[in-house]
Amino acid sequence: MALTHTLRSIPLFEHLRDADIERIQGFARERSYPKNNVIVFEEDPGDSLYVVLNGQVKVVLIGEDGREVILSTPGKGDFFGEMSLIDDQPRSAHVIAMEDSQLLVLRREDFHQCLAAMPGIAIGLLRAMCKRLRQADDKIGGLVLLDVPGRVARLLLEMADEGDGEHITKRITHHLIAQMIGSSRETVSRTMRILMDQGLIEVIRSRITLLNRDVLETAAGRGTMGPAQRIHYEGPDRRH
Ligand code: CMP
Numbered sequence: 001m002a003l004t005h006t007l008r009s010i011p012l013f014e015h016l017r018d019a020d021i022e023r024i025q026g027f028a029r030e031r032s033y034p035k036n037n038v039i040v041f042e043e044d045p046g047d048s049l050y051v052v053l054n055g056q057v058k059v060v061l062i063g064e065d066g067r068e069v070i071l072s073t074p075g076k077g078d079f080f081g082e083m084s085l086i087d088d089q090p091r092s093a094h095v096i097a098m099e100d101s102q103l104l105v106l107r108r109e110d111f112h113q114c115l116a117a118m119p120g121i122a123i124g125l126l127r128a129m130c131k132r133l134r135q136a137d138d139k140i141g142g143l144v145l146l147d148v149p150g151r152v153a154r155l156l157l158e159m160a161d162e163g164d165g166e167h168i169t170k171r172i173t174h175h176l177i178a179q180m181i182g183s184s185r186e187t188v189s190r191t192m193r194i195l196m197d198q199g200l201i202e203v204i205r206s207r208i209t210l211l212n213r214d215v216l217e218t219a220a221g222r223g224t225m226g227p228a229q230r231i232h233y234e235g236p237d238r239r240h
Helices: 002-008 018-027 082-087 108-117 119-145 148-161 174-181 185-197 213-219
Strands: 029-033 038-040 048-054 057-062 068-072 094-097 101-107 201-204 207-210
Touching: 002 018, 018 101, 018 108, 048 082, 048 108, 068 119, 068 174, 082 108, 101 108, 108 119, 119 148, 148 174, 148 185, 148 207, 148 213, 174 185, 185 201
Parallel strands: none
Antiparallel strands: 029 101, 038 094, 048 101, 057 068, 057 094, 201 207
């Protein structure tokens, strides 16, 4: 059956026995969320866990002035909404569909039953949460230790690494980059222009290609190049 196959390919469920997968299939419901729909509201009580079957969502914090910080962009095979089910606290962030998305929804009671009956799920959860903590550590490190060109370079390298390491296949706006690295759209636009002028990236019809990974890696705090080969950036606000 198609859903069994899909469930098997989801990291959270990969260590489960066939009988457990069938049980989850009995509990879970599929739901579609159009682009921009809010799936989870920050501060709401949590009643379900979600697994992304198709599409992409964003986990965001929204400030009182309406500014958004994107914490993560879960895609196919990722899950979210587990925190409130585990610690009984309100939802820690908003989760919004970035594209038309198809999700698997597991209610609180069913999730707890699965957790008690299937140790494989607990291991999958712990692994995924470790990965998330590493990403959050990376993000905090970037915010404190890197300037804006460094944060942009790091994000571009991560996105290119989702594919062949050279091309970024997903379309991404300067506004979205700004929300992902804690900067402003204007500063990101200026930084992208500098990266292009210095021959480090190429942008053709919003498709980004990395032309010099070594210099980008150095800017992102990962490389070994000397100062002469770094990104030269003249600007009043390179930290924001
Ligand atoms: P919950 O708090 O129930 O609802 C919001 C969800 O966003 C949360 O569960 C997590 O699944 C997810 N989330 C919160 N913070 C992060 C983060 N830093 N990285 C990835 N996902 C997160």
